Amino acid sequence: MSLDPEGGIEWAERWDRMFHALSAEPRRAIVISLSEAPAERRLPLPDAAETPNQAMDSETLSNQLRHHHLPLLADAGYVRWSSEPFCVQRGPAFDEAAFITEKVLESVEEIPQSLLDNCRVLPDLSRDGWD
Secondary structure, eight states: OOOOOOHHHHHHHHHHHHHTTTHHHHHHHHHHHHHHHHHHHETTTTTGGGTTTOEEEESHHHHHHHIIIHHHHHHEEEEEEEETTTTEEETTTTHHHHHHHHHHHTTGGSSSSHHHHSSSSSSBBBBBBBB
């Protein structure tokens, strides 16, 4: 089976890019935080990327965000970010990443226990957010 040269490869690459972008917890946290905020709102960083599972200080997280996580999310079009002030907002393709995180959060009761073991986010997560 071959992919349609009229966009089939691009389609597959978009899915791969989305799953890669969501493969790290700070990036998932940013997408979820932005999903819970009004569409035009900017969120302060590193706050929007923090979760109870992370065991790093704010300065380390900020450096990782600036040099790795935010460029990856921005290159995919999921976010826009700035250094001064250090903040993030939805990008033009934000809905792609938000769709996947929303579906996972809606199905939290169906997630296999092996994915919940030692997780301090999902078992207590309500549809209202990280509370």
